[in-house]
Amino acid sequence: xxxxxPEARIKILESQAHFITNDTYFVRLEExxxxxxxxxxxxxxLTMDDLEEQKKNFLEEIKxxxxxxxxIHKTLSSEIRHGFREREGKLFAFIDGNMVYFYDERGELIxxxxxxxxxxxxxxxxxxxxxxxxxxx
Numbered sequence: 001x002x003x004x005x006p007e008a009r010i011k012i013l014e015s016q017a018h019f020i021t022n023d024t025y026f027v028r029l030e031e032x033x034x035x036x037x038x039x040x041x042x043x044x045x046l047t048m049d050d051l052e053e054q055k056k057n058f059l060e061e062i063k064x065x066x067x068x069x070x071x072i073h074k075t076l077s078s079e080i081r082h083g084f085r086e087r088e089g090k091l092f093a094f095i096d097g098n099m100v101y102f103y104d105e106r107g108e109l110i111x112x113x114x115x116x117x118x119x120x121x122x123x124x125x126x127x128x129x130x131x132x133x134x135x136x137x
Contacts, residue, residue, distance in 0.1 A: 084112060095121055 001009050014020065029037065079085050091102045091110065095117050102113035 098122065 001012065004012065075086075087104075090105055091113065092104075094101050094103065098117050100113075100115055100117045100121060102110045104110055
């Protein structure tokens with residue numbers, strides 16, 4: 001019915017059809033529509049590539065920002081779990097009997113460092129290790 005006007009074509013189809021339904025279907029693209037679809041496809045792919053690159057760069061930036069936070073989290077988690085905080089500083093060792101006790105600069109005993117003295121440590125005498133003679137102190 002290519003010679004019929006669109007309104008007349010619809011009237012003829014409606015009067016002759018057994019029933020009418022609404023559904024999704026495919027129609028062949030004309031040459032210009034196909035060219036336009038290919039151009040849109042290419043533009044879409046280029047835009048996606050640009051966004052993927054931006055996403056990658058953004059994720060790398062976020063990863064660098066999260067890294068120190070993860071380290072802090074790990075440290076705090078360990079402190080909470082074990083009840084100790086790691087410090088660095090000068091320690092003072094004292095041998096009493098066969099044990100070595102370490103004290104920090106505040107004079108507090110560092111429990112986690114207390115250990116048996118080695119043979120080498122026991123062989124080194126200091127003025128603090130010499131027994132006092134002649135007094136009951």
